Amino acid sequence: MDQTDPQNVSLQTLQQVVDFLTAEALALWAEALRPWTTYQILIALGVFAVAWLGAAVLGPRLNDWLRSHENAPRWRLRVGLMVQRRMRMILFVVLIWITYLVMKEFTWASRSFLLRVLANLTTAWLFIAFATRLIQNPLLRFIARYGAWTWATLSVLGWTEEVQVWLDAVAFTMGETRYSLWLLVKAVVMLMVMLGAARLLAGASAASIKRNEDISPSMQVLAVKVLQVILFGTAFFVAVRSVGVDLTGLAVLSGAIGVGLGFGLQKVVSNLVSGIIILLDKSIKPGDVISLGATFGWINALGARYVSVVTRDGKEYLIPNEDLITGQVVNWSHSNEFVRLDIHFGTAYGDDPHKVRKIAVEAAKSVDRVLTFKPPVCHITGFGDSSVDYILRFWIRDPTQGLTNIRGNVFLALWDAFQENGISIPFPQREVTMLQGSELMTKALD
Structure with missing residues (x-):
C-alpha cells in the first residue's frame, strides 16, 4: 500500500486522532474516579447552588432598578439587562475563582485542578456571551457564539492541535487545491470577522451619508447600497483569499451559474436594474406622495427589489421597481410640494x-x-x-x-x-301628473 497516498495519510491521521481521544477519555475517567476529583465536583455544585440563590435574590432587585431608571442612556440599560440575564453565570465565575484561589493556597495543585479548568472555561464563556451581543444578525451571532465557545473549550482542555489535525485530515482535492474541514472552519471565521468589520464600516458610513443634507434622499440610498455592495463583496473575497482558496478555478463555474440565474431570475434582475435607474434619475424618493393605479400613498423606503408605499389607512404596499419604470406614476411632490x-x-x-x-x-x-x-x-x-x-x-x-x-x-x-x-344647493326633483279619468285621479277625487 502506498503510504504517500493522500487518502491513506488521512486515514492514518484519523486513526491517530481516534486513539488520542480514546486515551484522553480513559484518562478523564481515571481522573474522575479519584477522591479529590469527586470533592471538586461537589464543591463546584455547591458554588453553582450559591450562585443560583444569589441570582434569585439580586436579579429582581436589578430589574426593579432598571425599571426605575428608564430614562437612563440606552447603552446603560442594555448592559444592565445583559447583566441581569447572566447574573447566575457572573456570580458563578466570581465564586469559582475565589474558591479556586483559596484552595490553591491551602492544598496541593492537583486537588484544585478541576476547579481551575471550570474557572477558565466559565470565564471564557461569559466573555464570549457578552462580546457576541455586539453582532446584530441573529444567525451570525449564533454561529460566532457557539463556535467561539467550542474553540475556547478545546483551548482550555489543550485539545486544539489534535482537533486541528483531525479537521485537516478530512479533505478532498479539486484540481491543484486541497479542501479540508480545517480550511472551511478558517474560511468561516475569517468571513465572519470580515463581514462584521464591513458591517460596522457600512453602518458608520451610512449614518454619515444620511446626515449630509447636500445629498438628495435618493442619492443617499444609492450611495449607501453601492457602499454596502463594495464592502461586503470585498470582505468576502479577502476572507476567501486569506485562507488560501484559489478563486480562479471558480471563474468558469460562476459564469455558468450567472447564465442560469440570468434566465431564471429575469424579473429579479429587472427589478434590481429598475431600482438603480430610479435612484439615478431621482424620479421618486423617500417621502414623495405617489399614485399608481388604485394605490395612493407616500414612499416609505426604496429597496433593491421593491418600493414600500404606505397609504393613509396604514397599509404598506411593496410595489416592484419594474412597475414604477414601465407604468404611469403620478408623483404629487416630484419637482415641488405644491x-x-x-x-x-x-x-x-x-x-x-x-x-x-x-x-x-x-x-x-x-x-x-x-x-x-x-x-x-x-x-x-x-x-x-x-x-x-x-x-x-x-x-x-x-x-x-x-x-x-x-x-x-x-x-x-x-x-x-x-x-x-342664503345660497341654495339644488337637487333633482320629479313631478307626477295624474291624467284625467285615470284610476288614480278617480281615487283622489273620491
Missing part, C-alpha cells in the same frame, strides 16, 4: 353667480391647509338641468397629510357659507 385640488358643486339659478364665486373663494381660504399666497379661484363650468355648475380650485403644500380630508373640509366650509348667505 398640489392643486379641484372640487365641483352647483347652485340654484336664482342665486347670483358673482356672489356665489366670491363666497366660495372666501370659504376655501378659511380652511387651514389651503394656501393663501396661491389664492383659490372659482369658475362657472356650465349650466346644468337644475343648477349652475362651478369648479373651485385651491392649492395645498402637504399632500402627505391626505387629500380626501382637505376636500371634505372645503366642502363643509362651502356648506356653512352657503347656509349663512
